[in-house]
Amino acid sequence: MSFLLSWPSHLLKAFRQSIAYLPSLLALAYALLSLVALLLPVSDDRLPALLTMLGLEAPEETRALLAALLGGMISLMVFSFSMVMSVLSQAGGQFSHKLVFGLISERPHQWVLGHYLGTILFTLMLLMVPDVAEGQATWRSLAIYLACAMVIHCLALFVYFIHNASQSIQVDAVAADLHQSTLASLRALQSRQQGKEWRILAVAPSSGHRQHAVHARRAGYLQSADLAALAELARRVDGVVHLHFRFGDYVVEGLPILSLEAAAAPEASWCDEVRATLTYVEGESITEHHVFGMTQLMEVALKALSPGINDPGTARLCLHRLTDLLRRRLEWRPCDALFDQDGHCRVTWQVEDFESLLYRLFQPILRYGREDLSIGLGVLKALKTLSLFAEQKDLETLQAHADRVVETLSHAASHPLDRRFVSARLDDGIHRLSLPAALPGRQEA
Structure with missing residues (x-):
């Protein structure tokens, strides 16, 4: 029953x-x-x-005008979106292909598309009913005037659409949009996890009961779950639900995605209700999972470092955005357990720690840009900045990455001039890392 009730909400979402x-x-x-x-x-x-004076003598004879407006609107819409798809296909060659659909599906683009379709529909309806009753010519004339105004409005939207589409594929705009979307997702998650029932577990609790697995019925990306509903389901059977996946993971059909730690095995109807709380989304949704925004920034940097593009400036720009996001991630760690009002743990899930996240984001950039000294110095500067906000455990992780960056710079800087340039900037600035005053001796491979 709960599954049937939740299905319309999932469809609407x-x-x-x-x-x-x-x-x-x-x-x-x-x-x-x-x-x-x-x-x-x-x-x-x-x-x-005044309106009567504006009325047309024979509004039913304006079908040629309406047909011209309708044909022009269809041509305008086709031209607009064929051109923007051409622009976005070129952008796909410069940035990550995951961004292409996100650019075309932006809210402003959807508004423009809606006005185009609405104007076409309004004009088509006027063409379908050409007859005008006696004494009602002014009312139909006003509708025809309104159709003309809609077309003029769409012409203005066309100019805005072209400008906005061209601006949205600029490097600064892409990085800024990813940064803002990721930051909004992180803040939304932080806002949801404000209550005392949301906690961070040092060690997962165990009641000593057997764990009963619940398997996936379909394949796809598990982006999120209704954790409050899961906690209520777990409370009903006096158990604990353990999620065996990270939000955003791709799961296959038949995979044990979660388990119930309880005295008795769950019923089939209970398992169906649990599956109904899970949200599948095709692709990577930044609004559902903020880590995807960070990884997409990293992928844009990798694309910029490819030999075909060779744009280290874009990579450094993405590094700056990643540094700010990781700094905010250092200040707040997502919760991984949900308790009920009686203080009993009901749901636990996996959260990627800072060490894993830092490795996933920085090491690919360092590897693909290992021959570019500016990339190595950019990564080192980011680590220096993060060290000012890190606790001792995270500081040790940053130190390990900094040592690897120094080693990479030592291998890449073969000329004495390069080594002097890099050595002068190793320990520069305010930070809490232990860095050498000069590059160590270069070791030949």
Whole structure:
């Protein structure tokens, strides 16, 4: 029963996250407006004299004008999106391909698409009902004037759309958008985990009961789960639910994705209710999982360091954004357990620690940019900055990465001039790392 009740909410959530959400709403609004113009006519004697003067003598003979407006709008929409797809395909060669769909599905682009579709629908409805009742010519004339105004409005949106699409693929705009989206996702997660029932476990609690596995019924990316609903389900059977995946992982059908630690095995209906709390999303959703925003910034940096692009400036720009996000991640660690009101642990899940996250983000950049001294120095500067906000355990992790960066710089700097340049900047600035005053002796491979 709970599964049947939760299915519409999951469907609505998936629709809200799709590219068709805003265009569908706008097209519906335009359709309702066209119905008002056609089904609720107002006679001329009930309209002000000024509007009556603007009425056309034979509005039913304006089908040629409406047909021209309709054809122009269809051509405008086709041209707009064929051009922007061409621009985005070029952007896919410069950035990560994961960003292409995100750029075209941005809210401003959806608004423009919705107005285009709505104008086409409104004009089409006027063409479908050409007859005008006697004494209602002014009302239909106003609808025709409104169709012309809609087309002019779409022409202005066309200029805005072209400008916004061209700006959205700029390096600074892409990095800033990823940074802001990731930061918003991190803040949203932090806001959700404010109550005392959200905790960080040093050691996972164990009641001594047997763990009963619950297997996945479908394959896909498990982006999130309704943890409060899971906690209530666990409380009903007096057990603890342990999630065996990280949010954002790809799971296959039949994989044991979670287990119930309880005295008795769960019923099949209970397992179905548990599966209904899980949210599958195709691809990587930054709004659901902030780590994806960080990894996409890293992938943009790797793309910029590829031999075909060779743009270390973009990589350094992504490093700056990653440094800020990791600094915020150092200041707050996500919770990994949810307790009930009686203080009993009900749900536990896996959270990627800072050490793993730092390795995933920085080491690929260091590896692909190992021949570029500016990349090595950029990574080292980021580690210096993070050291000012780290506790002792995280500081040891940063120190290990800094030692590897120094080793990489020592191998890459073969000329004495390069070594002097790098050595002068190794221990520069305010930080808490232990760095040498000069590069160590270069070891030949």
